[in-house]
Amino acid sequence: MAELTLDGVTKVFTEDDGNEITAVDEVSVDIEDGEFLVLVGPSGCGKSTTLRMIAGLETITSGEIRLAGQRINEKPPAERDIAMVFQSYALYPHMTVRENMSFGLEESTDMAEAEIDETVEDTAELMEIEELLDRKPSELSGGQQQRVALGRAIVRAPEAFLMDEPLSNLDAKLRATMRTELQRIQNDLDVTTVYVTHDQTEAMTMGDRIAILDDGILQQVGTPLECYHTPNNRFVAGFIGDPSMNFFEMAVDDDTLVIDRFEYPLKPAQQEAVAGRSHVDFGIRPEDIRIKDPGGLSDNYQFEVTVDVVEPRGDENTIHLTFDRSVDDPVTFTATVSGLRDVSAGDEVIATFPPDSIHLFDTDTGVAVHNRTFDSEDATKQVL
Amino acid sequence: MSTETGWVGERSLFGHSLRRIILYAVLVGMGAFYLIPIETGIMTSIINPASYTGSFPYLPPLEPLVPNTGEFSLEPWQGAIDGLGQGLVNSVILVVPATILSGLLGSMAAFGLTTIDWRGQIGIYILFVAGIFIPYQAVLVPLTQFWYNVVPLQAAFQPLAALPFVESYHWKLVALIVTHTAYGLPICTLLFRAHYKKLSDEMVEAAQLDGASVATIYRRIILPLSIPMFAVVFIYQFTQIWNDLLFALTIIQFGDAAVVTQDLVGIGVSQSGTNFPLRMAAALLAALPTLLVYVFFGDKFAKGVAA
The missing domain is CATH 1.10.3720.10 (MetI-like)
Known part of the structure; x- marks a missing residue:
């Protein structure tokens, strides 16, 4: 158990024709002892490459990785005292579950056979796979193989766990169960964990902190709520959250933002943030948009819109709204409303964009120039 | 309706069995084609060399019971x-x-x-x-x-x-x-x-x-x-x-x-x-x-x- 530090870690792949591709670009993260960090990003963003560099399966082009303060760049995987859970589970097909789990202990420790047996059985009990110990992987279901793969990593009591999309081969129901269980186990064992996923729900629900990667570049590291409410840039804002944040590219006209369909008045602080820019990206999360029945606009933050499509989810409905249904290229956006609210396609409603819930991003760089009002202390208190 | 189905069924059954007969005949023929040289080899190898000349090599050696088949011997x-x-x-x-x-x-x-x-x-x-x-x-x-x-x-x-x-x-x-x-x-x-x-x-x-x-x-x-x-x-x-x-x-x-x-x-x-x-x-x-x-x-x- 130790802290893990990535310091300016870069990976450049050289293709056969001499082209250089930077898969991971100067990524720096400090992962505290016992912390659960989720590395999240779209496919091809370099998150798996980062994980493989920590494991030692990929060389590091530049930068340094330290485990418990020790540089591990040059250490072969076998000497890093790190266990990894693979997406495909990567169990040894010719060995029983017991042999799979004891393999690492036999190869990396001097433990006596009896001691290994005991450790394996204790871990099997923790993972609730005692009855499976004498079976081969081919005789197990996907969920059981997943447990064995986790058990094989846990049994070695490593300094750090690496997990490469370990739940992505499970069905939705089992994935939700395993998500909770993984968190419980990680909490009990208190082992530093780096967890790679492309699924932002997993990232939000599991991580102590999440690190968002795009195109090899680290976009933001923070607690899930920080990343959700105060994104560093447009990419993070759009990636975290489902359904995604709504974006409108708008022209700045002094104290107002203008787009063909609507105008939006800015508060003084927001005006200051956009000063000197001709355009900004206006963002608002679907759940922050308030919907009410038509009956006159009471302030400048309200707009008359039409319901285009309704996607019922039970607890809440996602509704797609448009300012003008009749034009060829309508401006549409999504809002979530209570599942009990009765709305159907074609309804005329009034949408409110509350001024303290909006985000503003630089159109060219995507950097956030203004985020919604958010106090992490308050948010934490509410959660507790 | 049911008789009609039965009649169609019977015809297809007959069609099937005819096809089967041809199939098995071809298979047996091919089997024989492949196995005869080996069979001939085995039969020849258990004939007494002295009585070999003039016998049919693919017949089992049954002399003196059957003429022209050679005499059985493990001498080879x-x-x-x-x-x-x-x-x-x-x-x-x-x-x-x-x-x-x-x-x-x-x-x-x-x-x-x-x-x-x-x-x-x-x-x-x-x-x-x-x-x-x-x-x-x-x-x-x-x-x-x-x-x-x-x-x-x-x-x-x-x-x-x-x-x-x-x-x-x-x-x-x-x-x-x-x-x-x-x-x-x-x-x-x-x-x-x-x-x-x-x-x-x-x-x-x-x-x-x-x-x-x-x-x-x-x-x-x-x-x-x-x-x-x-x-x-x-x-x-x-x-x-x-x-x-x-x-x-x-x-x-x-x-x-x-x-x-x-x-x-x-x-x-x-x-x-x-x-x-x-x-x-x-x-x-x-x-x-x-x-x-x-x-x-x-x-x-x-x-x-x-x-």
Whole structure:
């Protein structure tokens, strides 16, 4: 158990024709002892490459990785005292579950056979796979193989766990169960964990902190709520959250933002943030948009819109709204409303964009120039 | 409605049965076509050579009960065992180590060229592939030169001849074992490589993270997963080396070290004519080991080919 530090870690792949591709670009993260960090990003963003560099399966082009303060760049995987859970589970097909789990202990420790047996059985009990110990992987279901793969990593009591999309081969129901269980186990064992996923729900629900990667570049590291409410840039804002944040590219006209369909008045602080820019990206999360029945606009933050499509989810409905249904290229956006609210396609409603819930991003760089009002202390208190 | 269906059913049943009859007739015909030469060989091999001339070779020897079928005798088999005994022993001494060596080395080479990543492995692999295309004829003279003039194997082998069961002429078999191993290595490597490419990279990486060295990964992970492929390679190499005559003629040439294929050439041939029953018995005897290998490893072979 130790802290893990990535310091300016870069990976450049050289293709056969001499082209250089930077898969991971100067990524720096400090992962505290016992912390659960989720590395999240779209496919091809370099998150798996980062994980493989920590494991030692990929060389590091530049930068340094330290485990418990020790540089591990040059250490072969076998000497890093790190266990990894693979997406495909990567169990040894010719060995029983017991042999799979004891393999690492036999190869990396001097433990006596009896001691290994005991450790394996204790871990099997923790993972609730005692009855499976004498079976081969081919005789197990996907969920059981997943447990064995986790058990094989846990049994070695490593300094750090690496997990490469370990739940992505499970069905939705089992994935939700395993998500909770993984968190419980990680909490009990208190082992530093780096967890790679492309699924932002997993990232939000599991991580102590999440690190968002795009195109090899680290976009933001923070607690899930920080990343959700105060994104560093447009990419993070759009990636975290489902359904995604709504974006409108708008022209700045002094104290107002203008787009063909609507105008939006800015508060003084927001005006200051956009000063000197001709355009900004206006963002608002679907759940922050308030919907009410038509009956006159009471302030400048309200707009008359039409319901285009309704996607019922039970607890809440996602509704797609448009300012003008009749034009060829309508401006549409999504809002979530209570599942009990009765709305159907074609309804005329009034949408409110509350001024303290909006985000503003630089159109060219995507950097956030203004985020919604958010106090992490308050948010934490509410959660507790 | 029901009668109509029944009638259609009956007709199709009749159609089916007619098709079946034709199918079975063709199958039986093809079976007979393949089996008659072997049957003839077996029947010929149990005829007394003295009564062979003028008999029908494919009929069982039932004289004097049935005329013109020859008289039953195990004399040809006795003669074949006497005549080929030494060659069979030499062939076993040759084939077993050569097969195991080429399989094992091929598997190790494929592991090093496929599962482990290192610079320049493609270049080495291309050399292996090129090895498959070296024609036998091109290496015959160099081989003789190599084993008789370049490498002093004969002299170096002499001290070993003092050991029990080792004869001084066995040096030629050692030379042949090395030659066959080297010549079989490329194709064995190719077969194992195809198999190893299908093994999961993540599994090998998991073993690396578990603390296993390259040698341990081979011994504890790759080797046990190669068993079906070993069956394929063993059957292939065993048959190849057992049936080889060209290298044997080149390297062993003649003498006590002659293998079974060399002995088979001359058996039953003399000034007074050809002893067909003896030649048939000898041919069957020489083919028996390859047949046994197929029988014993056949199921694993099928698994390996399907894998």
